[in-house]
Amino acid sequence: MSLKIAFAASRAPLAQTARAALVTRYGDVSFDEADVIVALGGDGFMLQTLHGSQHFSAPVYGMNRGTIGFLMNEYSESDLEARLEAAEEALLNPLSMTVKDTQGQAHKALAINEVSLLRAGPQAAKLRITIDGRLRMEELVCDGALVATPAGSTAYNYSAHGPVLPIGSDVLALTAVAAFRPRRWRGALLPKTAHVQFDVLEVEKRPVMAEADSRSIRDVVSVEIQSEPTVVHRILFDPGHGLEERLISEQFN
Structure with missing residues (x-):
């Protein structure tokens, strides 16, 4: 019996054209009916699709019709069903972010790649870092800080000179x-179970914003971050091109 496929595409013309061709060839169903969801776009759209489909059982297989495509497979209209049948699956837990703002309101979001804090004004941010209830750094003066999953370790984390984490490791960066200040401090490796809290010092003078996979919240007072084991994202990759191989290859490019 043929696979029931749901196609999703970014707004980019290249992605929309690809979706039209694939739907004509393979049909299209809703997310709740699908055996597999095929996302057409770049990594940003892949993250959007994973968040949007987390309550459905179907895994997500991405095909690159965007710019970077680290989470995507190569695009091809032929033999899609065979590729889906042969695909390897990676299981990812997102990060949970809870932000308290200057109005006393709490904001929650999930992040597959990373949760980041960034200065929102002309002066550097001042952050206090607590891990599992224990104060670890009284004051970090910086442009920002982030906590990344293994899947997100080659994204913003890598650009900030953070470590690349093996996909199967129970570690956060x-x-x-x-x-x-401390000038040479680059960060730390933490167990996946760690509860991380950032407190913003001098909130009015040195405003900070928080982001979870590009969802932004301003006027931050504190941010709590931890892995969310109750949410599991299923991503499919062509054999030999899975996340583990990509993370290793990235370090030798």
């Missing part, structure tokens, strides 16, 4: 962005 805490990475500073342009740290001024």
